[in-house]
Amino acid sequence: MQIIDKLNSLEDLKGFTCEELEILAGEMRSLIIKKVNTIGGHLAPNLGFVEPTIALHKVFNSPVDKFVFDVSHQCYPHKILTGRKEYYLNPEKYLEISGYTNPEESPHDTFVIGHTSTSVSLACGIAKARDLKGENFNVVAIIGDGSLSGGEAYEGLNNAAVLGTNFIVIVNDNEMSIAENQGGLYENLRLLRETEGKAELNFFKSLGFEYYYVSDGNNLSQMIEALEKVKDTNCPTVVHIKTQKGKGLKAAENNKELCHWIVPNLLDENNEIAQVQNTSCPETYTTITNDFLLKKINQDKTVLAINPATPGAVGLTPDIREKFGVNFVDTGIAEEHAVAYASAIAKNGGNPYLLIISSFLQRTYDQLSQDLALNNSPMTILVNWGAIQANDMTHLGCFDIPIISNIPNIVYLAPATKEEYLKMLEFSYTNKKFPLAIRVPFMNPVTSGKSDDTDYSILNKFKVTQKGSDVALIGVGSFYHLALDVANALKAEGINATVINPLFISGLDEELLNSLKENHKLVVTLEDGVLDGGFGQKVASFFGNSDVKVLNYGAEKEFPDRVPLAKLYEKYRLKQEMILSDIKEIL
């Protein structure tokens, strides 16, 4: 490592020769590969954006000029260049910075960003603030081709195009989203690549942008030349650059989807995909889901699995997608479309299943309300990754309960066991009455040992699994097991608690809850999500006019960032012994 040792400021960068910059690019790649393969993270997007980042910092003057990195999957090179190289050089410091842009980390980061398609609108706001204040600098939004399918990106482009002032969009076209790109736009991007940007039919020009094409965005001098040309432009300008996702690492170039985000040690010592012992895959809730869907698809051609651009995150790997055939639809990054589309399919006799992760479900609130709930379409949403965790504050999984369960008409189910999940899936297939969502447990499958005979068409019927008195513990979904643990601890203290698996998150079993008033002093709710607007507060409200006391357990309303789960549980008192002690204090 030679050049990078000489890099202590962006001034240093600007002084490097082209040759030195090329060497620097190689050094940065090695650092990224080593770090990501050690702690996990976004690999291929960052490898493909090394040279464009060097060019951006060579030509522009950050932080006076402002960069907005869409979804910030590609911001590692930027971090290395802007005073944070130590977090890539020193393995002991690997975990000390975020994998996303964050202004608290550096003045070179303009926003906390982890969801896609936001960069153009955000940059548009920076430009407007600049113009209102009469300031003068460049505003640059950096957006991947994949993110262009999201509605917010389009709304931003449509508005940015008429700014009439300095505004630059770098369209980083690596011919991939997280998985394949989806939609008509991508044929136009292909046409533009094939004609070196010369085709008359041009999506960006049709919206009113000036347009430049760079045939090799990984070529430093091409990139620098193009950026020099658009720097200080006084009209909204798109620079469409073709780059290679995974550039410089064979394994990533050849396995773009697999290497989009990798787990530690995916690569072996030769930087090739490590050979995994071909043992049989363990069963997960994801494999249960996909086995169910495949079975149904084979029986019924109207069953459809829909996912917006993150198939890998819900276990829909390329081989499974191939098995599903036309009965799998990736909408691209287009959660709003995905919900409306699925709702219409359900309303017209199909059987759509939307597989989505909790954090991205919130990208489609209005469609859940208007296109789905208001139309009472019998589609099924399988909510994945819905749980308290804080791997990154941009991807929390604790808000889906307040979102879904406060919209009328949608029935939200929470299985605690594999058998319940299977029964709910079977029920979903027969349901023709209402929109259904199932919170897929974010844990390894737990078996009850006996099949579930619940009739889920009878709404809001909670299951009492242990009859006791004084205290009733209601554990929602994955937290049912925590309720059981607390009940066992209570038993050791001579208290025989009632244990309830509510199964339904979106409504209360009023008959059951009323019956608890007879011989219970306390009802405890446990939910794997934020307390505010959640299940427990409905229970508290229900018992408000009675003598029964209520304790609600769940997450606080906050955005915790990279906090270990044990620490979060401690903070939220989500530990058996803490709950036990709280209960004893009240009884």
Add this chain to the structure above:
Amino acid sequence: MQIIDKLNSLEDLKGFTCEELEILAGEMRSLIIKKVNTIGGHLAPNLGFVEPTIALHKVFNSPVDKFVFDVSHQCYPHKILTGRKEYYLNPEKYLEISGYTNPEESPHDTFVIGHTSTSVSLACGIAKARDLKGENFNVVAIIGDGSLSGGEAYEGLNNAAVLGTNFIVIVNDNEMSIAENQGGLYENLRLLRETEGKAELNFFKSLGFEYYYVSDGNNLSQMIEALEKVKDTNCPTVVHIKTQKGKGLKAAENNKELCHWIVPNLLDENNEIAQVQNTSCPETYTTITNDFLLKKINQDKTVLAINPATPGAVGLTPDIREKFGVNFVDTGIAEEHAVAYASAIAKNGGNPYLLIISSFLQRTYDQLSQDLALNNSPMTILVNWGAIQANDMTHLGCFDIPIISNIPNIVYLAPATKEEYLKMLEFSYTNKKFPLAIRVPFMNPVTSGKSDDTDYSILNKFKVTQKGSDVALIGVGSFYHLALDVANALKAEGINATVINPLFISGLDEELLNSLKENHKLVVTLEDGVLDGGFGQKVASFFGNSDVKVLNYGAEKEFPDRVPLAKLYEKYRLKQEMILSDIKEIL
């Protein structure tokens, strides 16, 4: 009325001569004008879509062929033709049908639709269900140029373009959104109009659609000819038709924005805009808002009023917009962009105010969470029309409290009086710490008679306006006055209640609430929104482990459709005497 009397089925329509159809169009216009001017409703969009609707039903075979009307502001002609003419002919039946499409009303209506930009995605779902089932019919989405700026429309177009099967989009280009169109797309539409669709640069073609242009969509034979051409197409096709908004009514042709949606009796007996006595306008919360904004804009060039496409709904009439100048931005239908854009302006030293109605705020949940709250940008959202009402189930105003107040970091304020609102506005201008939302009361201004000296930078400090014992009444925002009424009724019964104006919706004054435990048996919450996920349930949860009982009042979780307010209040027990009786039962 001659032709319309002969119209009893779509078969009749198909049998009419061109001349008869022209006459029918005129008769339909008269019916629409008369009805809308009697009970209010969408005028100009429907007048402009009479001939296209006749052509659609002449050429296609509804309900086998499916029409999806975007936002359904233009569905009245369709209703008249599909078995519902009596609701336009007979004034006594005017109110018996909805102003929007609704499948429960007719098999010719495919969805309940009242929010924009959804039609393409919904139609895409119909097409997919058709193809999965091996059926064979036409699917037609009908979308106005204004709705094309919404992200969901674009996501739909991008996905629909690659369907590879029958799919038709009628782009009804009347050169208007509700107000003016906004964005680069509209330059392309202008170019296409000016070149009669021949320009190479074509937004729709760039997404992969086949494209046809109709220079006069209000010309029946042109329309019929064009639709005959695309009927049974086997690839996604856009028919771009130029129509005149307000067609056939001079007042509407010349006042497109004013006549988009009209109140009863806007037109006089000559079908001209009725002359209103030029008395001074009464003060409303809307005029208070705009006076404040104008004052600030005149003092500070970084203050900005932003609204997504519904300026009239928040009192930003053309004359006020003109006064605001570059300090007003209409983003077009683009709520997601509006929030991200405003957040970035605030983060970069500007002072943006987003004026939005409650029902459309839900179109931007993820941006509230990620672009705004996570970035803690000090922008201000003025939430209008946030209240329990059921004018139409597609435009309810009761969900903004669960949405905003369960997202971390956003401070949601609820003024009960004019003075509080003014102080909150002044505070918002100085706030540089957190995202702020203010729930603008949906009522006439109430004055307290004395200025508000609250320091709103001290979060979650509730105001006790009357100290009592036994019962505490917490009335949120506009319902503070209901709390006062109940307190007065209690006083008459010898009970001296505590009355609290919480001012903050998004957090609790724990110190105050704790102090209530001393000498209060019951806390009553009253909020002008849905109970589920709302303010009251947080209070109930807070008191869960105490002896204080809690009663929560607000709306049930449901989508009430066109229910008179008095009836809703009765159902929700939101009446002074009902609340009084509930309280007495508990004490």
